[in-house]
Amino acid sequence: MKPFDYLAPADAAEAVRSVAANPDAVFLGGGTNLVDHLKLGVAEPGLVVGLAGLLPSGIEELDDGALRIGAGVSNSDLAADPRVRERFPVLSQALLSGASGQLRNMATVGGNPLQRTRCVYFQDVTTPCNKREPGSGCSAIGGWTRHHAVLGASEHCIAVHPSDMAVAMAALDARVRTLGPAGERAIPFVELHRLPGDAPERDTALEHGELITAIDLPAxxxxxxxxxxKVRDRASYAFALVSVAAAIEVEGGVIRDARIAFGGVAHAPWRARRAEEALRGAPASDGSYRAAADAELTDARPAEGLDGGxxxxxxxxxxxxxxxxRDLAGEDPR
Amino acid sequence: MTFPSEPEAVGRDLPRRDGAVKVLGTATYAYETPLANAAYLHAVQATIARGRVTALDTAAAEALDGVVAVLTPGNAERLASTEDRELAVLQGEEVAFRGQVVALVVADSSEVARHGAALVRVEYAQQPHDAELRADREDLYAPESVNPDLPTDTSEGDVDAALAAAEVSVEETYTTAMYHNNPLEPHATAALWDPAGEGFLTLWDSTQGVHPTRTALASVFGLDEAQLRVVCPYVGGGFGSKGQPHVNVVLAAMAARAVPGRPVRLALTRQQMFSLTGYRTPTIQRCRLGADRDGTITAIAVDVVELTSRIKEFAEQSGVPARMMYASPNRSTTHRLAALDVPVPSWMRAPGECPGMFGPEVAMDELAERLGLDPVELRIRNEPAVEPGSGKPFSSRNLVGCLREGAVRFGWAERDPRPGVRRRGDWLVGTGVAASTYPVSRMPKSTATIRREGERYAVEIGAADLGTGTWTTLAQIAADALGVTVALVDVRIGDTDYPMASVAGGSSGMTTWGSAVVEAAGAFRAKYGSEPPDGAEASGSVQPADDRHAMHAFGAQFAEAHVHLDTGEVRVPRLLGVFAAGRIINPRTARSQFIGGMTMGLSMALHEQSVLDPRTGHVVNHDLAGYHITANADVGAIEAYWLAEDDPHVNAMGSKGIGEIGIVGTAAAVSNAVWHACGVRVRDLPITLDKVLHALEERPRH
Structure with a gap:
């Protein structure tokens, strides 16, 4: 691994200033992804700026009933929060389906959405990758695509975003609060992650040096x-082949409203608005659910590759x- | 030599003697050997699969603070023997597979070594490579023999005529994936070359055999074996991949000689293990079975296609179990290899039997289905009276006993044979069975020494404990052979300073080393009687095996599989195995071996697959996030039982070796259970949800 300088700043503002001033600097949250990348040579920063203890690590209830989740909250603590479990079971379940107990204790709410794809070619510096090295080509196309995108991919990149938490956040209309060189701002969670297009090296809409400080979950x-x-290749400790985050409101056998996002299928958590639209007013039946899926998947394109793609x-x-x-509709609302 | 027919210590479930130090973390593994001022090594690997290195720029690495040396083909020592081309590292510019070591950085810390390795610039003249195994390749060839030294092809009777005349037949192709052993402890070596006198090399290496490693390294470096000591008290798993030295051992020894007097350490990364420490070849198995209406098999044919590397042949004997498993007057087996630009394949738990019992044991289930016969009964009806092929009597053969006992314990009698008709919640439920077998092997050489030390007895032999229980089980054997209480016996293993021992491989350890210990104890008692004085010492060596009998262990494995109606996810909540493997030395460590093997078989059934991208020639899922092994949550109830089997022919202890049979047949049992659950025959491992999804799409949900 390439040696780097380490800075433990006094506060978040200093952390932001330090990273913003140095194009070769990165933030270190829980380190569950970055440390791997340091060892593999995928990331070779000159300066690592530690965030331990600098970010809010509590969950606060706002006047409008929203929950403000500090970026320093661990995935384990967020999953276990009684308010989250009661009001947003999809989020608690998503968190608990990810990684392992040890990793969830280390991983942070601010860092989790910023983890990078687990595309095997991205993680191997000996294979070309447009995300790691723009313009070098995409090794995944025509390679081992089992874990790659079927929605929103480009000719430059077919990687998927690995986070489970982010899929739930996308379905729940969460908002990301950040502190950047230009000050604070809030971004709809669904606008945080980008599709690859012709710039797959950019995973998110954040500027260099912009730090997630909290995520708000509206009531x-x-x-x-x-x-x-979450559907995966083993019972635990595996990334999603596909996943679904869903919330549904049913009255008299008719779907009044729905929130749906997909994971494991795109470069970003995939908010399925076409499926939601197809469901509103439809009878709560398998036929409606399949039609909703089909509405969302009309543009889906498989990635051909080894073992049938x-x-x-x-x-x-x-x-x-x-x-x-089906399971949600059959369940009594609590 | 005699061994008590009713032993005291053997058969007791004594806890592992090495358990406490392992749990406390004080057992020293190779990389942890306390050595002052050690240098650290990191290998630079080729990024092409075939060609030549045309330029190696090491200047940036050498300029790095803390880098001691960079070894390249240009400055590395010339090895005395390059006959084993896997071990002939840094001897030339040719690149024969992607991941081959092309340079080695020696530095003051592991971090600097790794950084330095990244700074070495390598240029290549790349040639087109070929890394794709297919059964229709035109360059497949028949090796001279298959491992360990068996005929490549066999033929009895007339298979084609028998198949043409068969009332019922099965003809299908089955495939197993490429697998990597992936022991928890990576391949690691520490080395110290003492510059005094003629030079003396000590290797602390994670190995399944200190003496075989010494022999191999002495040959590679042109050393007298007396100039070389290999030490390995503890091994964090090997599963065959530490059964012979790989390039890490040569690199460590080479680097130690380059910095004489200074110890060096090398631990391969997990990613490096995927190209440098062996793996199991993928197999393509065409299986044909013919039978009469009553289920009497009339023809068995298995034709296997596998890969090997272009620089070193390794011919996995996957067609071998079909030669002796069931009776049939007509039988043929063949092996064909494709020599590719790929890393060198090697031993992995139950080589031959493990992949080679997948196709045939699924084919048996398919035959039972077509006959309308219970698959347990089909196997029982085709039990041979003597070993097919050789005509030798079996020393003991209790496959039928295992099948019957397993059927009772598993509740097989209530099974409805129809596939796809049982549902529990959102899951389709099925059960399956398959047979297991593994040969009883005895290595030709091993010696043990027993010495009285005060009131105690020391047993010395250079054997290995891979986590299998050797520290404990050899003490049990020695105690009974000496007629003393096991608490008085100390075992010393894992060091070439002790008498020569064979490799821990082929489930031969206990048979071979245990026999040597029994011989030594016999000599000791003959010499000193029942009151040996302090310092009394005697040695004994393993004697040739009985060659009048065919010797194999057998087993039967039963699996319950669930297939999710919506997603096709496959779960195996229950596995049950019954084994007939002679006398069990220690039920506690034996049970661990059996269920460990079965778990690895489950892992093969559902998860494991090294994905070799033919465009680059390397395994792209080369870490444990990408290469899935069964996790805790995948293992439900897992039960292992054994029959009380009295076999006077196998060896003095009556034991058969149990390290490998547990993995044999498991994947077939799971595949058969998946078919019973959802009606899909998955003939290509691993059994992933995409392989059953199409059938669920066609199936009405309610």
């Missing part, structure tokens, strides 16, 4: 009937969404 009764369904993700996602909504 929304619909989220009480919500769930996260990833075409299976399209029927799998349709079936997983259907199963998730």
């Amino acid at each position: 929304q009764p619909i989220a009480r009937r919500s769930a996260y369904h 990833n075409a299976f993700k399209i029927p799998l996602l349709r079936r997983t969404l259907t199963a998730t909504l």
